[in-house]
Amino acid sequence: MNRRCASEFVSGLTLALALGFGLASPALARDQIRVVGSSTVFPFATAVAERFGRSTAFRTPVVESTGTGGGLKLFCAGVGLQHPDVSNASRRIKKSEVEQCFANGVREIVEVRIGYDGIVIANSKRARRFELHEEQIFLALAKQVPVAGKLVPNPYRRWRDIVPTLPDFEIEVFGPPPTSGTRDAFVELAMEGGAKKIPLLEALRARDKRAFKALAHAIREDGAYIEAGENDNLIVQKLEANPAALGVFGFSFLDQNGDRLQGSLVGGRTPSFENITSGEYGISRSLYFYIKKAHVGVVPGIVEYLREFTSARAMGEVGYLADKGLIPLPAPELRAQRDAALALTPLSLP
Amino acid sequence: MTEPRAADARPNTLRRTRAGKQSLARRYAAERRFRSYGLLAIGFALLSLALLLGSIIHRGLPAFIHHEVRLELHFDPVLLGIERATAPEAFAFADCEALLRASLQSFFPEARERRARRELFALLSAGAGFELCATLAAQPALLGSRGARSLPLSSDADRYFKGEVNAALPESERRLSDRQLAWLDALAAAGRIERRFAMRFFTGGDSREPELAGVLGALVGSFWTLLVTLLLSFPVGVAAAVYLEEFAPKGRLIDLVEVNINNLAAVPSIVFGLLGLAVFLNFFGLPRSVPLVGGMVLALMTLPTVIIASRSALLAVPPSIREAALGVGASPLQVVMHHVLPLALPGILTGAIIGMARALGETAPLLMIGMVAFIVDIPGGPLEPASALPVQVFLWADSPERAFEARTSAAILLLLTFLVAMNLTAVLLRSRFERRY
The missing domain is CATH 3.40.190.10 (Periplasmic binding protein-like II)
Structure with a gap:
């Protein structure tokens, strides 16, 4: 019994080594x-x-x-x-x-x-639907914004501070981290698009393209924009739990969750299949x-x-x-x- | 102890004086409070566990049920686009969906225009046609006959019958249109809808259609991965432990090895994945996404656990056994092989099983070596691309389709079942075979 135990031990070892090194070749086919x-x-x-x-x-x-x-x-x-x-x-x-x-x-x-692929900004059905414009997205999420002709760290805490017609919710946006392609596209289309509509920044763009890009692409890091990982389902669940928050993700997730989420209007257009196809909804890539x-x-x-x-x-x-x-x-x-x-x-x- | 008189006298003074009584009451109260904190802590832990399990079970159970529709079919070779088929391969190109379309169309002749027809056929699973073709290929005699067949509904239709679709919402906010709901109700009224146990969940590989997706591929992948892990980490780990515990000379070098092993046990698992990527894939050129590499990476990860558990099991064997064996003339090797190792084996196995259970639940190292991938085929061996059970949970949790929510929870349940079974085996092994000296 004990002898067998020992011999099994040794044969097990050889088998393991054979598995480890002997089978390395079929990788080629x-x-x-x-x-x-x-x-x-x-x-x-x-x-x-x-x-x-x-x-x-x-x-x-x-x-x-x-x-x-x-x-x-x-x-x-x-x-x-x-x-x-x-x-x-x-x-x-x-x-x-x-x-x-x-x-x-x-x-x-x-x-x-x-x-x-359309990038949507959505919130829970239990709250009012947002009607945003690109420059408002920029003002809500940029690290630095122009106030009275000067660049200052983003002072906006609530949506109402930006435009009185927006809801009186704290700015809280769940979105993808910098490693994500969705984030790249969101920054390039929505943030940059919004920055271009602000005269002061547009003037900067004419002068110094590089500085403009750095400014337009910087998302605030004071907790208003929350990186929620690459998992869009997670964002959907967080939005459901928190009706005052917005989320940024791909259109297919809105399509599947139409019963609990609503896409915000951007520039007066809903993120619908038709509007993205026709290009009328601005944030698509x-x-x-x-x-x-x-x-x-x-x-x-x-x-x-x-x-x-x-x-x-x-x-x-x-x-x-x-x-x-x-x-x-x-x-x-x-x-x-x-x-x-x-x-x-x-x-x-x- | 040394002064029994004083010990006897104190309770009396304590009980008699007012200050004594108060202090006693305070001490009792403190003890009661402490006990209630303990109970609260246990209660809180149990409640969290119950909530977690409850929510997973509640969400996961619907995945084990699937609704099918029973359709009258005419296996018409002309409709299938194959004349009298001789070779089974011919069925691979047969238009089986045409049969389904014809059958549904005859049930709802009013759906004529293009859009309506599309909506009607969308009620069936995208895999229904493939399943039908597979049946035909297995039984070519069916060709030309008529008969009823049960076929899977699409996950959206399935969710409607499970009561997960709110028909009161405006049409644009549902995945199913009013028309589709009316058709489904008509099918149900005609007794065509069957509620079945979702066998596909256990017999299928991964799929992008929730109703077709199954865990078998991931399960087999986990099996191959763990097999490689076990074959590598168990012998190497036990050999290392036996040498360190029984033969190694005491010294600086061995101390250093010990410290390193203990440290390795605490290294985050993703590091092993990076190591696997750099060494096994880039240096040795092993293929990506295969259980062999996954098993090797996980073996590295479990090795410290196995060594530490084996060493403590060996340490628990009393020295008298070794001395007695040496005394009757056994060589050191015989002492270990005939006496110490068999006695320590239950403890070693327990450690190995717990290490395996940890390896089963691991995804991070597999991410680096490409096992987090969409793989449909069931892996036939350790050199075929495969995913693993926790990877499947991760992938489904990230899928947009709503019905994957239930699948995710169901896969978690399955994973938990395996983990509990493994840990239970470890506990049983220990209580059954472990000896007290």
Whole structure:
């Protein structure tokens, strides 16, 4: 009995070591597409991946949610099966990232624009609906605001202090942290858009673009803007518990929670499917994914995945991605994207 | 003790004098207060636990029930777009959704225009067609026949029958339109709606459709991960503990090793994930998202726990056993293998199980090595991409679809069940086999 115990011990050890080091080689073969990138595109990419896996003979792609920046970093790390084939992005690839890709041998990247995502500012149904303008969003959330011709640390505590027509609630906004693509877009569209409408800041922009950007992109850190993590469901729950607070998140979460949340009007427009599609609702951005051309034909199914993603039944006006909350491209634009994608036209450096 | 007279005399003086009585009363009151604080603390802990469990169970239970609709189907090869199929692969390209559409259309002939038809078909799960095709592929004889089949409803329709959709709200604020609600009511009135146990929750992999999403993929992923963890951390941990406790010479070096092991046990788990990324993925070139790497990372994390638990179990074996064995002529190795280790084994196993339970609940290290991913296929081995049970909870908690709320809680319940079972095994092992000397 005891002898057996000892011999089992030794055999267990060898087995473990064999597992650890002996099996390192099969890493090279891969028959499954690997997708990384934006957490905003994640719900859409996974829906496509699942359909693709079910309706074709290929294996279902593995989709990781790493954030846009993290995804492109992995994507641009090189050509080879240990690197991902596709990267999702909630903004366009930056020039520095393309250069990074080039430096690592990723020379041909195919860009596909899949649609729009609206960023909504919402609160609980139990409170009044907010009617905001972009400059009010800026005044409520910026670190420094102009008061009487001078820049001062944000003095506004309540919404009413900004404009008397706004509710008499304390300014309390739950939003994404700086690592999030949603935050980038919110800052660029809503905050910068708002700052441009303030004459003093517009004058600064004409003089010194860099200083203007730094000012427009700085969100206050005195507790009025609360970073709520990347989990949008968490924000939804916090809004439900606190009717006086606002939350910033993607349109698909408002779409799913229409019974308990209401989107604030921005510039007189509700964040509805129609208003975002037509571009009348100001805070919306394009979503993309990028394909490594060098992997086409090496990893099976990439072209078919591309075909599924760009098909009308997925990305189209009434496709299943629209059901998931994606704001689709206009039909001619969709066709152009599809043709360019299927021809594998590589991105040229801007 | 040494002065029994004084001890006898004091209560008397205490009880007799006024000051004595007061001081006694104060002391009793202080003790009562202290006890009530303790009771309050326990009560508070129990109440929090009950609230937590209650809310998880309350939210999670609806996920175990799913509503299906029974449809009369005609397995028409023409409608399916396949003529007399010979090979089962042909069914992969069959238009099974056309059958469903035809059946629903015949039930509600008034839904004619495009938008109405879209709304009507949206009542069924997106997976209904695929399920039907799978049935057909398994039973090709069905082709051309007629019959009734139960198919999953979409999660929105399912939530309506669970009473989670407020029909009193304006139409624009609901996921279901007035028309859709009327159709669902008509189907229910016709006795077509069936309430079923949600088997898919246990037999399915991950999915973006809440009604199709299941935990099996995550469960199997956790199994492979823990297997690798156990195979690595248990032998290495026990060997390290035996050497340190029984053979190591006392000295500076061994002290340093001990301090390091104790420190490692307190290192945040994300650090092990970063280590795994740097060493296993980037240096050794192992694939991303596979249970092998996950298991290796978690093994590093549980190793200190196993070593510390094993050492204390070995320490609990009295020296008389070792001395007796040495006395009758056993070699040091024989002493350890024949006497000390078997006696310490219950304690060692307890430590290992508790370490495994911690590894089962861990997501942070897995994030770094790509196991936090959307993976539909059930992993067939430790080298196929997989997620793990707590990762599944994390991913579902982040999904926009409302029905994932219940799935999240249900997955937490499952995870808790496993954790409780493991900890219970550890407790039982200890109480059953542990010896007191």
